[in-house]
Amino acid sequence: MALVPYVENVIPALSKLQNSSAQFHFANHDLRLAQDWKKLGVAAVVWDAAVVMCMYLELGQVELKGKVVIELGAGTGLVGIVAALLGAKVTITDREPALDFLSANIKANLPADIQGSAVVSELSWGEGLERYPAGGFDLVLGADIVYLEDTFVPLLQTLEHLCSDTTVVLLACKIRYERDTNFLSMLKQRFRVEDVYYEKDKDIHIYKAWKLPPRRDL
Numbered sequence: 001m002a003l004v005p006y007v008e009n010v011i012p013a014l015s016k017l018q019n020s021s022a023q024f025h026f027a028n029h030d031l032r033l034a035q036d037w038k039k040l041g042v043a044a045v046v047w048d049a050a051v052v053m054c055m056y057l058e059l060g061q062v063e064l065k066g067k068v069v070i071e072l073g074a075g076t077g078l079v080g081i082v083a084a085l086l087g088a089k090v091t092i093t094d095r096e097p098a099l100d101f102l103s104a105n106i107k108a109n110l111p112a113d114i115q116g117s118a119v120v121s122e123l124s125w126g127e128g129l130e131r132y133p134a135g136g137f138d139l140v141l142g143a144d145i146v147y148l149e150d151t152f153v154p155l156l157q158t159l160e161h162l163c164s165d166t167t168v169v170l171l172a173c174k175i176r177y178e179r180d181t182n183f184l185s186m187l188k189q190r191f192r193v194e195d196v197y198y199e200k201d202k203d204i205h206i207y208k209a210w211k212l213p214p215r216r217d218l
Contacts (some may be wrong), residue, residue, distance in 0.1 A: 019035055020034065022046045024051065024078065026054045032108065033109070034076070034110065044071060045075070047144045049173060049174060049204050051078070052080050052143075052172050052199045054079060056196075057086060058082070065086070065087030065088070067088045067089070067139055068089050068137040070132070070139075070141070070162060071140075071141040071144060072140065072141070072155075073081070074094045075098070077105045077110070077172065078105075079107070080092035085114070089117050090117060090118045091118075093139075095122065096122045098125075106120060106138065125154035125160070126155075127154070129162075135162070136162070137167055138165065138166075138168070140159060142171045144170065146173050147176070149179045149182075151161060154159055166210075167210070168210060170206060171206070172205070187207075190212060191210060
């Protein structure tokens with residue numbers, strides 16, 4: 001997630017984002033995620049899309065046990081933590097300023113015997129992609145990472161690099177603006193995209209995507 005400066009928030013509905021922690025129960029574990037809106041902005045709070053993504057992962061619609069997974073724009077790390085608890089080997093990524101915060105949440109919430117199942121790594125979309133194996137992941141996860149139009153092209157570049165022909169991409173999104181729909185249109189030029197889950201109360205969609213086969217010129 002992008003790092004956005006803190007602005008004092010007076011909207012009651014958003015007050016929970018300013019709490020110092022958020023508690024959840026996923027994968028038979030009680031989780032307490034630290035939040036730090038004042039220091040790191042949107043990167044350091046748990047958004048509804050992350051919660052819905054975890055709900056979807058718990059449904060078992062996507063196999064996680066033993067799979068090689070990468071999470072983009074991880075923020076607090078909730079999604080990556082739950083994926084690891086469900087048996088995946090997860091690389092949990094965000095921009096450099098958020099990494100210490102992210103690492104602390106993972107250490108606090110993963111049992112000692114599976115700490116090695118989650119690795120924190122710096123990833124700014126479109127940059128330094130050679131540090132990550134091309135097509136080296138079974139599953140790519142992203143929760144509420146589609147919101148800044150300037151990031152759409154580097155995000156697509158990153159997805160194309162990380163995905164093989166068999167990689168599954170799961171994106172949890174709230175469609176707020178026309179630009180969000182525009183991103184989905186861009187994604188559909190390179191990936192087959194399906195809307196596989198909708199959480200009505202939180203207005204969150206989960207999109208599942210696979211790389212389209214290379215186009216052959218006639």
